[in-house]
Amino acid sequence: MNDSVISSVSKLILSSDEVIQNYLTNYSIKLPNVFFLALTFCVSFVYLWRKQLLNYPPGPISLPFIGNLDFFKSKSYIRIANLKEIYGDIFSLKAGKWDVVVVCSKEGIIEGLTDPDNNFDGRPDFLAFHNLFMGNRQLGISTADLDLKTQVKKEYIIQSLISHWNPEPGQGQLSYSIEKLIVKEILSLMCFFINEEGAFDPAECFKFAHLHIMMSLLFEDAYDVDDPITHEIYDCLENRKDAMNVKLYNYFPILKTIYKQKISQLEERNALLTRYHRILLNQHKDTYNPTELRDFVDQLLIFIETGNDRELFDSDDMDSLILELAGCGFSSVPALLTWLMGYMAVFPDIQTKMQKEMDQVVGRDRFPTLADQPFLPYTMAVIFEVQRNVTLFPFLHPHRAIKNCEFLGYNIPKNTVMLFSVWSLHHDKKLWKNPSKFDPCRFLDSSGRLTIPEHFIPFGLGERRCPGEALVDMEVYLFFTHIMHQLNVRAEGTILNLESDYRLAIQPKPFKIRISSRED
Numbered sequence: 401m402n403d404s405v406i407s408s409v410s411k412l413i414l415s416s417d418e419v420i421q422n423y424l425t426n427y428s429i430k431l432p433n434v435f436f437l438a439l440t441f442c443v444s445f446v447y448l449w450r451k452q453l454l455n456y457p458p459g460p461i462s463l464p465f466i467g468n469l470d471f472f473k474s475k476s477y478i479r480i481a482n483l484k485e486i487y488g489d490i491f492s493l494k495a496g497k498w499d500v501v502v503v504c505s506k507e508g509i510i511e512g513l514t515d516p517d518n519n520f521d522g523r524p525d526f527l528a529f530h531n532l533f534m535g536n537r538q539l540g541i542s543t544a545d546l547d548l549k550t551q552v553k554k555e556y557i558i559q560s561l562i563s564h565w566n567p568e569p570g571q572g573q574l575s576y577s578i579e580k581l582i583v584k585e586i587l588s589l590m591c592f593f594i595n596e597e598g599a600f601d602p603a604e605c606f607k608f609a610h611l612h613i614m615m616s617l618l619f620e621d622a623y624d625v626d627d628p629i630t631h632e633i634y635d636c637l638e639n640r641k642d643a644m645n646v647k648l649y650n651y652f653p654i655l656k657t658i659y660k661q662k663i664s665q666l667e668e669r670n671a672l673l674t675r676y677h678r679i680l681l682n683q684h685k686d687t688y689n690p691t692e693l694r695d696f697v698d699q700l701l702i703f704i705e706t707g708n709d710r711e712l713f714d715s716d717d718m719d720s721l722i723l724e725l726a727g728c729g730f731s732s733v734p735a736l737l738t739w740l741m742g743y744m745a746v747f748p749d750i751q752t753k754m755q756k757e758m759d760q761v762v763g764r765d766r767f768p769t770l771a772d773q774p775f776l777p778y779t780m781a782v783i784f785e786v787q788r789n790v791t792l793f794p795f796l797h798p799h800r801a802i803k804n805c806e807f808l809g810y811n812i813p814k815n816t817v818m819l820f821s822v823w824s825l826h827h828d829k830k831l832w833k834n835p836s837k838f839d840p841c842r843f844l845d846s847s848g849r850l851t852i853p854e855h856f857i858p859f860g861l862g863e864r865r866c867p868g869e870a871l872v873d874m875e876v877y878l879f880f881t882h883i884m885h886q887l888n889v890r891a892e893g894t895i896l897n898l899e900s901d902y903r904l905a906i907q908p909k910p911f912k913i914r915i916s917s918r919e920d
């Protein structure tokens with residue numbers, strides 16, 4: 401045992417000794433109490449000893465069986481990031497049954513996410529992940545470990561999005577542009593906003609708009625916002641979001657029985673949705689024309705037909721791919737759009753500056769388009785600064801060490817849950833001047849050109865990076881510029897307090913704003 405182990409253990413023994421003395425003088429000895437004290441002492445001793453002996457990252461002593469309470473409290477991403485001040489840029493925690501290692505430094509995060517052996521590209525074996533995909537988390541993308549099938553599924557998403565970009569009729573190309581589809585959705589949303597009297601919370605409207613875009617991408621025009629099935633899908637996606645978020649159940653599988661009802665409700669809804677999707681999939685198979693692809697489902701059919709799936713996809717994979725795609729971005733895209741509205745209401749000067757930029761570049765006679773994007777650096781900087789400040793996924797999605805390995809001088813055992821604290825990275829004083837200040841200009845150089853530092857990674861990095869990034873960029877840019885070009889967003893009353901709520905993604909707590917036409 402090295403010196404630091406001996407000193408930590410002797411400190412522990414000394415402090416435990418004082419506690420026992422105090423206890424014995426103040427209270428009578430009761431057998432269960434003594435037993436509990438002895439157990440806590442032994443668990444702490446073994447924990448400390450094991451950590452040092454194994455050259456495991458340092459960290460706070462955890463409660464037996466429960467782990468570190470910070471993990472389960474509100475704003476856990478801030479509480480946990482603050483632990484780096486005590487334990488350094490890489491530290492360990494215990495959360496229920498899982499050993500967790502948190503990485504906070506820029507170098508550590510980049511190294512871990514781009515590890516050439518993909519040592520940290522597994523996903524934890526959370527029970528909820530299995531419930532999302534018919535009892536087998538490997539059927540999903542975000543829940544599966546990284547293997548060839550997961551990589552091919554991501555390739556399919558990226559390829560489908562690329563062909564939406566520059567649609568040209570012909571083999572493997574979509575016949576319409578995603579820009580048009582999104583703009584159609586935005587125009588009907590803006591009509592709704594204009595007609596809304598008084599202050600309101602825009603969050604739900606963004607959720608339905610995004611859902612409708614995802615469903616239209618998948619199944620052309622099979623769904624209408626007013627269809628009862630759209631509401632079924634919405635409820636199912638809310639259920640799936642909740643399931644991803646149930647920390648207690650993922651970390652304490654023993655609580656499975658408490659969540660029994662929720663789980664069976666989720667499974668029923670998944671099954672119902674999959675049945676609907678299969679009907680649409682079969683209709684697509686009957687009517688599909690490879691030279692005129694209508695949507696992502698047609699694209700999936702040609703992907704398989706041309707062998708791009710390396711013959712890895714079976715019908716369960718197709719079901720789960722469609723199910724996952726329908727819900728992609730459901731918790732994040734509307735949250736980001738709502739945050740943008742909230743920030744504009746809180747910072748009217750920034751809103752005005754951005755509107756001036758748009759008026760100069762776009763004019764007042766037409767709507768902004770994707771082609772205008774390179775000429776709107778300040779507007780883009782506002783979007784990026786909201787993304788940095790909020791950091792929707794403060795730990796990305798949880799990663800898992802797939803084998804015992806060495807990392808940043810420590811030994812990381814197989815199955816350790818790896819949390820890459822992008823929140824900490826996006827608020828690091830060494831990397832960002834005054835990081836808590838909302839300042840879009842930090843994304844502009846001295847000539848006003850957009851500049852994106854390598855430590856800005858809201859979509860992650862490496863093999864597990866978000867495949868939907870290009871879609872999100874396009875969707876958020878189009879929604880935001882259309883709304884800001886046409887409408888003014890104002891706070892209800894004089895002060896708007898933006899508060900966050902960490903549920904899967906960092907959502908804004910409900911708030912109300914007033915929206916009016918800029919022409920009024």
Ligand code: HEM
Nearest residue numbers: 541542728729732733793796797859860864866867868872
């Ligand atoms: C504001 C919106 C979004 C943000 C901020 C976001 C961010 C992220 C992040 C941080 C990850 C995890 C990366 C990691 O664990 O290292 C991720 C994974 C993923 N995202 Fe997104 N995402 C968004 C929207 C979307 C959309 C619209 C799609 C679909 C078109 C999508 C598809 C996926 C998929 C399939 C994964 C799993 C990738 C994997 O496990 O390898 N995301 N996203």
